[in-house]
Amino acid sequence: MTTDLLAARDAEALDAYSRTVSGVAELLAPSVANLRVLRRGRDGGQVTAGAGSAFVLAADGFLITSAHVVTARRSGAARGGVASFPDGRETAFEVIGADALTDLAVLRAADHDLPPATLGDADALRVGQLVVAIGNPHGFAGSVTAGVVSALGRSLPAREGATVRTIDNVIQTDAALNPGNSGGALADSLGRVVGVNTAVAGVGLGLAVPINAATRRVVAVLLADGRVRRGYLGIAGAPRPVAPALRGRWGQDPVVEIVEVVPGSPAAEAGLQAGDLLVELDGRRLTGVQDVQRLMEDEVIGTRVVVTALRDGRERRMTVTPRELGG
């Protein structure tokens, strides 16, 4: 048999599924780098502190990866290193900004002529849709696994110091995520990046931080400022059902009971107390702690925000001035 004939048979054997997956791999793999993260060793030299993947956001040398790949586990300090691409190129990178609470980081590579990936929108994904995970565990060749979107809207707790927030709308996939895939791309069938592979919860249970309007905003802020500022109220809360008598006014959805107020915090200064039921913040109805978290974006820092609380069944309005979290 001639090699041409063999090639023709191979082409036949590639069904639509394989063609899609290999097409995505061909398109995207050149944009996915292997990261070798370095730290200063005992004798002053550089030693490898970790490894992961990243993908090119823009040709001028910016890459996206998972914050946990490029930050020290205890101190959270950012670490630079070397990015290697499938075409054999190696380039130093530094961390422009990392946000532990979304597990996203933006890097800048010394090399500026890198093939960028196309970003998609995870909010447009549907359960069952084909996705392709591309990482680069070894530096010279991408690792490609395919699967489907198993679930959407998962919440993944993320921690920075004493602060715990949830990363919303995390994508769950059965595409196998290898260790070196952390920070790599999860792409749709058109090769558009819809997620950043971040963790494995079990066999066939991979999790990816979505690329959507919220996370694009985080990336933009990291590019511009190097860090994400968030507002802080100083309450710990939990969802509570609304008393039947108040359902006429506030509906069936739960409200947020304040379990604890941090002394000296904006919430304490506003006069909020443990036991208060928060129903509205800045005119928006709260049904869970995550709603509070979502409203504490950077633009509320230092502004006066009206909060509506129920205390002893009576409605009270107070003004709270969020401060910068960790600021």
Added chain:
Amino acid sequence: MDGMGVARVAQNVGGAVVGVGRHGSGVVIAPGRVLTLARNVERGDEVAVHVGGERVAGRVLGRDEAVDAAVVAVETGDGPVVDWAPDEVLADVGIGTEVIALGDPGGRGLRAAPGFVAAAPRGVRGPRGRLIEGVLEHTAPLPRGAGGGPLVDPEGRLLGLNAVRRPGGLILAWPSSAVRPAVDALSAGTHRPPRRLGVAVAPPAVARRLRAAVGLPPHDGLLVQGVRDGSPAAAAGLTRGDLIVEAGGRPVTGIDDLYAAVDTAGPLTLAVLRGADRHDLTATLEPTP
């Protein structure tokens, strides 16, 4: 302790304090035998030892990375030797115990400083993640390079090896009770590194969070994050995402349960949850040569 006490200890014990390599210290525990931290001799089997101001070639007899200790053979002449503190002295160490810390950073000169034990002895993870019991935290200030130098009581007896500098000027010392049992095998060159399964795992708290995120029922265990190619774990069929829930027939609620099972001779039985299904695996571990 007054300055006279420190001066006396420095005089009696100082001659047994040596510099190890360019960045470390050590202590002579027997003629020709220097005890130091494993990390001070991590490169190669030869190391320069500074004894009494002279640079002498030393040969590493053994390293035990679990307790971060190593023994080096080196010509020490008939210089002084530090005695181990007896068990009853070690047992009495607690907050407020007077100590003197000594070092000779890279052979650049003897240091001796007094201090107090600042915390009840407690378990601290060593450089390999293994728990070291009875670690001493003290206030005697030491410069960089004092790691591996001795911590002694006012009688000059060895309580431990200075190992880690903490914020606030506190120093952690690996206690003699943990280091001493390893010394004989290290000196004889018969120390064997612990058996290794070949997995990277996430602790139970992380495993619980991740399981909750995908709607799996909570279960104590270690989440496998990576399996080294060609390792006993790979041969046993462990894979990334498995939750190790039993090892050696006992439940696994933390990393130390897995270490204990791995350290037990014979094949290692493991139970893992893959999703919600339980799988039983057996790993064949050999002592690493």
